[in-house]
Amino acid sequence: xxxxxxxxxxxxxxxxxxxxxxxxxxxxxxxxxxxxxxxxxxxxxxxxxxxxxxxxxxxxxxxxxxxxxxxxxxxxxxxxxxxxxxxxxxxxxxxxxxxxxxxxxxxxxxxxxxxxxxxxxxxxxxxxxxxxxxxxxxxxxxxxxxxxxxxxxxxxxxxxxxxxxxxxxxxxxxxxxxxxxxxxxxxxxxxxxxxxxxxxxxxxxxxxxxxxxxxxxxxxxxxxxxxxxxxxxxxxxxxxxxxxxxxxxxxxxxxxxxxxxxxxxxxxxxxxxxxxxxxxxxxxxxxxxxxxxxxxxxxxxxxxxxxxxxxxxxxxxxxxxxxxxxxxxxxxxxxxxxxxxxxxxxxxxxxxxxxxxxxxxxxxxxxxxxxxxxxxxxxxxxxxxxxxxxxxxxxxxxxxxxxxxxxxxxxxxxxxxxxxxxxxxxxxxxxxxxxxxxxxxxxxxxxxxxxxxxxxxxxxxxxxxxxxxxxxxxxxxxxxxxxxxxxxxxxxxxxxxxxxxxxxxxxxxxx
Amino acid sequence: xxxxxxxxxxxxxxxxxxxxxxxxxxxxxxxxxxxxxxxxxxxxxxxxxxxxxxxxxxxxxxxxxxxxxxxxxxxxxxxxxxxxxxxxxxxxxxxxxxxxxxxxxxxxxxxxxxxxxxxxxxxxxxxxxxxxxxxxxxxxxxxxxxxxxxxxxxxxxxxxxxxxxxxxxxxxxxxxxxxxxxxxxxxxxxxxxxxxxxxxxxxxxxxxxxxxxxxxxxxxxxxxxxxxxxxxxxxxxxxxxxxxxxxxxxxxxxxxxxxxxxxxxxxxxxxxxxxxxxxxxxxxxxxxxxxxxxxxxxxxxxxxxxxxxxxxxxxxxxxxxxxxxxxxxxxxxxxxxxxxxxxxxxxxxxxxx
Numbered sequence: 001x002x003x004x005x006x007x008x009x010x011x012x013x014x015x016x017x018x019x020x021x022x023x024x025x026x027x028x029x030x031x032x033x034x035x036x037x038x039x040x041x042x043x044x045x046x047x048x049x050x051x052x053x054x055x056x057x058x059x060x061x062x063x064x065x066x067x068x069x070x071x072x073x074x075x076x077x078x079x080x081x082x083x084x085x086x087x088x089x090x091x092x093x094x095x096x097x098x099x100x101x102x103x104x105x106x107x108x109x110x111x112x113x114x115x116x117x118x119x120x121x122x123x124x125x126x127x128x129x130x131x132x133x134x135x136x137x138x139x140x141x142x143x144x145x146x147x148x149x150x151x152x153x154x155x156x157x158x159x160x161x162x163x164x165x166x167x168x169x170x171x172x173x174x175x176x177x178x179x180x181x182x183x184x185x186x187x188x189x190x191x192x193x194x195x196x197x198x199x200x201x202x203x204x205x206x207x208x209x210x211x212x213x214x215x216x217x218x219x220x221x222x223x224x225x226x227x228x229x230x231x232x233x234x235x236x237x238x239x240x241x242x243x244x245x246x247x248x249x250x251x252x253x254x255x256x257x258x259x260x261x262x263x264x265x266x267x268x269x270x271x272x273x274x275x276x277x278x279x280x281x282x283x284x285x286x287x288x289x290x291x292x293x294x295x296x297x298x299x300x301x302x303x304x305x306x307x308x309x310x311x312x313x314x315x316x317x318x319x320x321x322x323x324x325x326x327x328x329x330x331x332x333x334x335x336x337x338x339x340x341x342x343x344x345x346x347x348x349x350x351x352x353x354x355x356x357x358x359x360x361x362x363x364x365x366x367x368x369x370x371x372x373x374x375x376x377x378x379x380x381x382x383x384x385x386x387x388x389x390x391x392x393x394x395x396x397x398x399x400x401x402x403x404x405x406x407x408x409x410x411x412x413x414x415x416x417x418x419x420x421x422x423x424x425x426x427x428x429x430x431x432x433x434x435x436x437x438x439x440x441x442x443x444x445x446x447x448x449x450x451x452x453x454x455x456x457x458x459x460x461x462x463x464x465x466x467x468x469x470x471x472x473x474x475x476x477x478x479x480x481x482x483x484x485x486x487x488x489x490x491x492x493x494x495x496x497x498x499x500x501x502x503x504x505x506x507x508x509x510x511x
Numbered sequence: 512x513x514x515x516x517x518x519x520x521x522x523x524x525x526x527x528x529x530x531x532x533x534x535x536x537x538x539x540x541x542x543x544x545x546x547x548x549x550x551x552x553x554x555x556x557x558x559x560x561x562x563x564x565x566x567x568x569x570x571x572x573x574x575x576x577x578x579x580x581x582x583x584x585x586x587x588x589x590x591x592x593x594x595x596x597x598x599x600x601x602x603x604x605x606x607x608x609x610x611x612x613x614x615x616x617x618x619x620x621x622x623x624x625x626x627x628x629x630x631x632x633x634x635x636x637x638x639x640x641x642x643x644x645x646x647x648x649x650x651x652x653x654x655x656x657x658x659x660x661x662x663x664x665x666x667x668x669x670x671x672x673x674x675x676x677x678x679x680x681x682x683x684x685x686x687x688x689x690x691x692x693x694x695x696x697x698x699x700x701x702x703x704x705x706x707x708x709x710x711x712x713x714x715x716x717x718x719x720x721x722x723x724x725x726x727x728x729x730x731x732x733x734x735x736x737x738x739x740x741x742x743x744x745x746x747x748x749x750x751x752x753x754x755x756x757x758x759x760x761x762x763x764x765x766x767x768x769x770x771x772x773x774x775x776x777x778x779x780x781x782x783x784x785x786x787x788x789x790x791x792x793x794x795x796x797x798x799x800x801x802x803x804x805x806x807x808x809x810x811x812x813x814x815x816x817x818x819x820x821x822x823x824x825x826x827x828x829x830x831x832x833x834x835x836x837x838x839x840x841x842x843x844x845x846x847x848x849x850x851x852x853x854x855x856x857x858x859x860x861x862x863x864x
Contacts, residue, residue: 027810160596162592162594162596163596164600165563165583165590165592165596166590166592166596166597166598167586167598167609167613168562168563168582168583168584168660169561169562169563169583169584169589169590169667170584170589170590170609170610170613170657170658170661171584171587171610171613171614172584172609172613172614173582173584173613174582180613181598181608184600185598185600199638301755409819
């Protein structure tokens with residue numbers, strides 16, 4: 001048919017456009033992150049395969065990382081589902097506030113958040129925990145929780161409420177209906193939420209540094225251990241541990257993707273009377289989850305505001321660091337907006353059948369521990385003797401890239417293709433269609449992605465530490481203050497960073 | 512044995528009054544259809560009876576028990592949803608047995624029961640298929656089977672056939688009625704399709720704008736509509752403006768360019784309602800000109816313009832007409848239903864939404 005031909009016209013410009021998008025991704029985002037696997041000789045510029053080995057020290061760090069990530073995710077899910085449920089299903093004003101409250105820790109840069117949580121639980125606060133495993137766990141639960149709740153509430157919202165109603169009319173109590181119908185239907189969302197939170201926990205550096213014991217300040221989790229090796233000049237060990245982390249993350253990602261389609265929650269047994277009695281506790285259960293959220297997540301996250309003290313000596317450094325942080329986040333976000341939206345189109349529309357491949361590669365970048373990523377990118381870009389600030393921007397661009405691509409790709413996928421076809425039939429060129437139809441419709445997710453990417457960049461510590469020599473971003477500065485026991489300044493800088501994040505998020509969202 | 516009683520049920524969504532104090536009785540073994548245009552409140556009423564929504568005021572009784580505050584799972588009902596809401600992660604058999612399972616009654620007997628039910632709806636051969644692999648008609652039958660396997664003898668159906676092709680829907684509705692009658696169930700069925708309502712219902716409840724307009728058997732409602740809207744919504748009708756004047760024992764009814772005698776009514780302005788099959792086209796009566804003629808298979812249809820109005824006649828095919836042909840139309844006084852001319856105007860009185 002003539003119409004069909006017309007709609008596929010303009011092949012060449014399209015091909016050129018996507019080639020640029022793909023090249024950008026492969027050369028500037030993806031390849032540098034894997035460079036570490038080729039560059040095994042730390043002291044020569046020759047290319048050779050790295051030696052991979054595992055010392056007991058590294059093994060301990062890996063074990064710590066995994067047990068903390070696992071425990072944090074389990075706690076998040078147990079206490080996150082009720083809140084996610086309320087956000088997704090209740091149609092009250094309360095829901096709007098709750099949504100906002102849950103998002104608040106996301107705005108908080110992780111180093112500041114970790115510092116705040118450590119203050120809350122430690123001697124300066126309620127004195128329940130001392131630095132070490134439990135403190136790290138408390139910190140990790142706090143910053144991964146919003147990821148779980150957000151992803152879960154979105155997944156629950158996608159499950160048609162009619163299924164639950166159908167289950168209820170067939171005699172199921174609300175809890176039974178949830179367990180046998182809703183839960184199996186959003187289990188892939190649950191798995192993805194868990195993966196996201198797990199890898200975020202696995203890769204977090206700045207927040208962890210606030211919670212590990214002082215005696216072994218850097219030596220607790222795998223990312224902090226990597227940084228310790230790097231700072232001590234033991235590049236071979238740093239590279240080896242990084243490669244192990246990258247490999248493990250990639251395997252986890254592949255496993256989850258494989259499982260998400262096959263793994264089923266069985267409906268074998270139902271205990272009507274037991275579930276009914278649990279269900280009658282509904283209000284109490286929700287109240288408990290809400291109390292958990294307030295006491296474990298929200299209050300500790302912002303506890304540091306109590307300690308803010310101002311010392312004029314550090315003010316210049318703080319302002320300087322904030323300036324650097326903002327500049328890097330801005331450059332990284334703008335670059336990603338330009339090239340990431342193209343990639344999102346490619347994935348969302350599955351152009352040339354390349355969608356799934358690039359989706360996986362983008363996911364790979366997302367789950368990769370940022371320390372390893374930073375180490376790799378730093379080595380790669382230093383090959384070209386680039387300006388350190390520029391290298392920092394490139395590093396930040398890499399790890400924040402998926403945060404723009406993923407939401408935009410999802411919203412493009414949800415977009416009704418008929419709308420674009422209708423515009424073409426009405427006489428619009430492909431570019432016009434994109435500008436007048438597609439772009440306005442995906443704008444909300446582009447903005448949301450930009451906010452996420454900007455925030456991630458602003459709050460990232462590990463990747464920055466893995467690269468920086470002289471320049472200090474604000475999270476790095478906060479880590480420095482804490483290690484020098486300048487708590488008042490750390491709190492002041494954190495509060496300032498929080499304020500800046502808040503304003504940035506607000507401005508971006510308003511647009 | 513299930514019977515349903517609805518007393519003074521109202522439902523407000525903010526300022527919108529979706530239901531205005533509805534009273535309704537559904538007897539044991541009765542097949543009741545709630546019929547009305549979309550937005551009339553029929554689905555709202557059904558969902559309140561089933562316990563999915565809470566009424567703003569009023570009471571619902573099932574078997575004489577006040578169930579107004581009971582959640583749906585405690586009302587012992589079967590419900591067929593508009594888009595079926597078949598659980599996509601469970602196969603045909605697991606969907607069917609879901610009710611007994613979640614009630615903790617997953618026994619040999621209930622499994623046998625579920626199999627019988629699948630036999631009844633001709634799906635036994637597809638017991639391990641998933642809902643998305645079934646055709647629309649099969650999905651609909653599965654939804655009915657699933658609702659019935661709970662053992663409830665009270666079945667609610669929310670637009671159960673509207674998602675199907677017209678032909679399949681028409682086939683299924685007679686099958687569905689037969690099954691419901693064979694199993695001696697009480698059924699409440701919501702639809703906006705008057706043909707479907709006429710075919711399946713023992714009793715039709717015509718609704719409009721959150722209120723009940725008329726309750727009765729299909730024949731009663733078709734032959735004796737209590738107002739213009741019901742006459743308009745159920746079946747086709749001619750609405751002819753008329754004026755009655757006193758004339759001794761009879762009345763003279765003036766309409767079109769014609770007069771007829773009718774039994775005594777108060778003099779005044781009226782609307783005469785005449786079903787198209789009662790309009791004869793011939794040589795005497797109101798004179799007019801053929802505006803449109805259509806052959807519809809067994810029946811034909813002719814529209815005759817008389818002055819500014821037009822009258823439609825439907826008759827067994829045979830005679831054909833040409834546009835512009837001069838003809839006369841007539842009908843018998845006993846086929847005319849007279850309604851007082853509505854204060855809000857004829858158009859408003861007939862408006863569907």
